[in-house]
Amino acid sequence: MPQPDLEPVSSRKQHALELFAGLPRHYDAAGAVLSFGQELRWRRALVAATGAEPNQRVLDVATGTGLVARALARASGCDVVGVDQSREMLARARELIARDPSLLGKITFREAYAERLPYADGEFDNVTFTYLLRYVDDVGATLRELVRVLRPGGRLASLEFGLPAQALPRVLWRAYTRVGLPALGRLVSRDWYEVGRFLGPSIEAFNADHPLTMQRQLWEQAGLRSVEVRRMSFGAGVVISGTRDGDSASA
Numbered sequence: 001m002p003q004p005d006l007e008p009v010s011s012r013k014q015h016a017l018e019l020f021a022g023l024p025r026h027y028d029a030a031g032a033v034l035s036f037g038q039e040l041r042w043r044r045a046l047v048a049a050t051g052a053e054p055n056q057r058v059l060d061v062a063t064g065t066g067l068v069a070r071a072l073a074r075a076s077g078c079d080v081v082g083v084d085q086s087r088e089m090l091a092r093a094r095e096l097i098a099r100d101p102s103l104l105g106k107i108t109f110r111e112a113y114a115e116r117l118p119y120a121d122g123e124f125d126n127v128t129f130t131y132l133l134r135y136v137d138d139v140g141a142t143l144r145e146l147v148r149v150l151r152p153g154g155r156l157a158s159l160e161f162g163l164p165a166q167a168l169p170r171v172l173w174r175a176y177t178r179v180g181l182p183a184l185g186r187l188v189s190r191d192w193y194e195v196g197r198f199l200g201p202s203i204e205a206f207n208a209d210h211p212l213t214m215q216r217q218l219w220e221q222a223g224l225r226s227v228e229v230r231r232m233s234f235g236a237g238v239v240i241s242g243t244r245d246g247d248s249a250s251a
Helices: 011-020 024-034 038-050 067-076 087-098 139-148 167-188 190-209 212-221
Strands: 057-061 079-084 107-111 124-130 150-161 224-232 237-244
Touching: 011 190, 024 038, 024 087, 024 167, 024 190, 038 067, 038 124, 038 150, 038 224, 038 237, 057 067, 067 079, 067 087, 067 107, 067 124, 079 087, 087 107, 124 139, 139 150, 139 212, 167 190, 212 224, 212 237
Parallel strands: 057 079, 057 124, 079 107, 124 150
Antiparallel strands: 150 237, 224 237
């Protein structure tokens, strides 16, 4: 499949492409195990926050292996388009869809970048994204692009890693992400070991530069109202959702 016709890949994006290239085979199971099952709860909360209905069209950005795309289609009967910049992840997503006849025709996948989506303004009833914003160069511009393809009144919902607010949970979280996560990742593969080493510092750096108060402001500046922030698992998982207002988000 040809590479999307976009601007040159930045170093941040190139690192993300390389980081995830070796993960698809074990991605779903490893994510659940390494998060002690919490990620499954977070994704269910994301799907619920989306509010998708039967026959609606939903765009799932940074779809990876299609975990959220499959959950959306099963929960609501909506039609889902999943996009990701990693062709390895998308290959795994298509493989998993092919194993479930009930999802055939409900989900399609396409290689694309979140910063420049190949879709018309207001084309989707709802938009979701997962673990995306740490890998883009301009968070505000990316949010505006996501809102651009969302119809007025539609929902944007996201899942991202956060930081526990309380002292003790944060100490335990930091010890796990710095020591436990790389050690457990090594048991899966060399690629997961590298991800384990990367995640903790990456999550802390993003939240230092973009605290939740700022993230809420960026969502509102992108053209969203009624923005809700839900912290889960002491704040280690964060689901944010909002509704596009009736004005043009690209103005």
